[in-house]
Amino acid sequence: MHDTVEYAHASGLLSSVWLLIAIPLASAAILLLLGKRADKWGHWLGVASVGVSFVLGLTYFFQLRGLDNRAVELSLFDYIEVGSLHVDFGLLFDPLSAVFVLLITGVGSLIHLYAVGYMEHDAGRRRFFGYFNLFVAAMLLLVLGNNFVMLYIGWEGVGLASYLLISFWVERPSAATAGKKAFLMNRVGDAGFAIAIFLMFAQLGTTQYDEVFNGIGAVASGTVLIMGLLLLLGATGKSGQFPLQAWLPDAMEGPTPVSALIHAATMVTAGVYLIARSNPIFTANETLQTVVVSVGALTLLIGCIIGCAKDDIKRVLAWSTVSQIGYMFLGVGLGGAAYALAIVHLLAHGFFKAGLFLGAGSVMHGMHDQTDIRRFGGLWRYMRITWATFGLAWLAIIGLPPLSGFFSKEPIIVAAYEREGWTAWLFGTAALIGAGVTAFYMTRLFVLTFHGPKRWTEDIDHPHESPPVMTVPLVLLAVGSVAAGGLMASSVPDWLVPALGDHSGEEVHAVMSHGLITALSIVVTLLGAGLAYALFRNGTALQEQPAGPVVTAARRNLYADAFNEAVFEKPGIFLTRALVFLDNRGIDGLVNGLAAAVGGGSSRLRRLQTGFVRSYAMSMLTGALLVVAAFLALQLGWLA
């Protein structure tokens, strides 16, 4: 049984926590409403608003640390008040939302700064920053709400920002299509999420976190399972997890800072936040946890298998994001102490994945926006800062000690081996294999981009390093990639106890010794990296080579797109066309036919439609006769 969840009322400085959201929102409004008048300085306003939110976030963080009950609520106004349904426009600042606030505004500030340089030559830079600020505001609402409806509003808000930014270069048909695909696949998840909220209200009469969590113990087990599965559906949509993973790689159509902030560091981790936040619901049903673990394990493998087969630098990173979030789902699915481990990995991932994406952007910046790693090579000489920072982030993501990823990923593998019975072997080994494959494809990416022979297209002469406004964020993120994991590994789980529960006293046993698992994970990582280095240190073919069924399947995203097209898209289009035909010919045809029959044949109908006033007079007369008939009928009592 879970401890009672109780939130204190925000007072003092913390009662202004809404400013975190209001500042970037106001900035977004200014940038979008002022139009061209803000073109000259708009981007700096955009950076400053997120920077200020970060400073505020730090201040609130330290305030919170000084409190006994580290969770405060703030009710701004009544949002919906109808019958027994009461929805607060309320915020919750607790350890979990605090770390997200710092990640979103901290990494967000760096990426905003980087984007000033990256988008310098784009005519739409002001609009870009408007959308970017809107995203930050929506994401902060998502993590700061004190009930599921607020979470949902933020959830759809980030979806909107994601759509706008994926299709930012809207004149490209592929960008417009990718944005729409992202929004639609997300809506499928959102529908599940929405129904979960309805179910909460029907069961418990509330959507407030504390009331739902305190009441969940009394809800029937099967209902909890359904509620959790619906939430999970929402989470898989937002986080690009199986079965709703196909939109995320296409989202790379957006400008690279978008990929870094939204589709790597923050928004796509919202699914992990949702499950971690709802931990009392997920912990209440074991089957539910097993489903989450399975989704995580399956997706982490899908992601890294496809990652091996891609030649587009951003797509490799996108599939790697899918895979890494798979680890996080594995973590939150395992439950108990692993909730916190997933959050640690999420935060560490925020640093190194943002670093990788921004590094990729820096490479593209110097290489005429090309993204094909087969046409890179030898770039380390030309862009040293990008190379060094990318290299550190690479070592971090593959989990080499003592970098960040080692401290955040390896504990999740250990936790998977701590499950009961044979599933420990299944999920633990999946995570272990994933670590090896991750090392393989990330090393392939790194080596093909920065080392080996130059394989550049003819138009590239001398690739240049990016300006300081872009490299400074790279360096800072690299520092995070190196140190964040180690620093957070024990401090963050302690900090998160008020939100995720205290699991320090729980006895668990892995099926292998802890030391052996650690050794194994280092070995598979080295093997994967070594193999990739041996295969790709001399470069690779410039064209796609014929391949066996496995590689072909991986190149085609394991046929997920083909499946969606065959099962949903094509029948959907057919159904739509059939219905249009039916409505025009069938129902409307029936109506017109009926009218013709009443009017005494089709020739009469034609005359009816020519608009002569006497036709209407005729129909009015018919009407009047009917009325008289009705009166008579009533008088004679036929109808009564």
Next chain:
Amino acid sequence: MSDFPFLSILTGAPLVGALIVAFLPRAKPELAKRVAFIWSLAVLVLAVVMWIAYDAGGDRFQFRESYTWIPAWDAKFTFAVDGIALVMLLLIAVLVPLVILASWHDADASRRSVPVYFALLLALESTMIGVFAAADVFLFYVFFEVMLVPMYFLIGSYGGQRRQYAAVKFFLYSLVGGLFMLAAVIGLWALGGKTFDWQQLLSADFSTGTERWLFLGFFVAFAIKAPFFPFHTWLPDAGGAAPAGSAALLVGVLDKVGTFGILRYCLPLFPEASTWFAPYALALAVIGIIYAALLAVGQNDLKRLVSYTSIAHFGFIGVGIFAFTTQAGTGAVLYMLNHGLATGLLFLVVGMFVARRGSSLISDFGGAGKLVPLLAGVLFFAGLASLALPGTAPFVSEFLVLIGTFTVNKTVAVIATAGIILAAAYVLWMVQRTTQGTLNPALATVDAMRRDLTVREKVVVAPLIALLLVLGFYPKPVTDVINPAVQATMQDVQKSDPAPAVTEAAK
């Protein structure tokens, strides 16, 4: 203040304005436009004053006035509004000036009189206000029928292609519905104590069979008016052929008479029949949500597409009404308001596109955002409101309808929720085909497409956008007005909200 005859003045004033405008010289169209616009603004001011004077926690019906009309039948000019009607009156008062402003040049190209066009809009306003303000069943019926006349001429005389066909179809459909209602009205009078007074009829008792017949008479009329599947086929034709401003009023307000009528007449007067028919009505409504959304996806005409989205939205309203819970009912009424704002905006913006392009076919557009970025932005916003994105007003109403329905009928709520996915599909695909992607070369040659939003057009869209956002974040002022009226209606049908499955004690 409450003794002031708000409702008769509000009903009569636009009619007076219509007569004045109609007789203004045809050679001075600008004068007619200005008078009509200022007149409608004055009506808006009056409506706002009335909104302020209304006591949300007070009597169910307020501003009651009654004058003798036809003593032999006990038919009276009785006006009174509850929270539901009040919200609709305000919607009308807000929309009409904006529609007049948006339609500024709509009639210029036609060979017909410009003053008459604007007079018809004012006349329409008068009848629309009358139908919501009437508290006498016969008076309601008269307004219900008379309302057709100005709309018929707006479509038939000033519409686009196939306007005659669309106008006649609209008229005949409505007339057929009206006949059903007339029969029911007469039946109600004869069997309910020879009176048309709503308040007195409320306590009338009918045998089960009679009540069901009377319910059906009203329901068929309202289902055609709303329209609900399968009575909907007139709307895409009418909406497609009507001038954009009239279409905004047609779909934004006129059709709400159907759903309003169900709430005001079917449910309270025939509670037992309403309960008996509810499963069928819910089925029609939920089919309508999915069916019309799929059809909207398949349309290649902007105005027809918006018409189909409206049919889907009326499905949500229907679900909300027949779920019989406070949340769903309040959501349904709020939906009527929000849909008026959102679809009104959508129709007006589509009208701006069509006026520039000279065509409403989606395939005649493509990449328009490059030429008219602001206009494209407004289209996108209207689309977002239409798909009920959180932060815009329609989200609140859709959420209330769905959550309220879920507590009593999970199947219907879940199917309806699938409708939100389809809503995203038809909106985003429409936006993509119209404004995104590569620029259609044929479009680039149209001079008018190089002109982005004019000042007049900005004044039209800005209030609607502002209202959609404000009510999206702070709907309480409106829900507080609607809620008591809906709760009273729920009591009329003797329904109460189910308690949560898990009781306090179990926690």
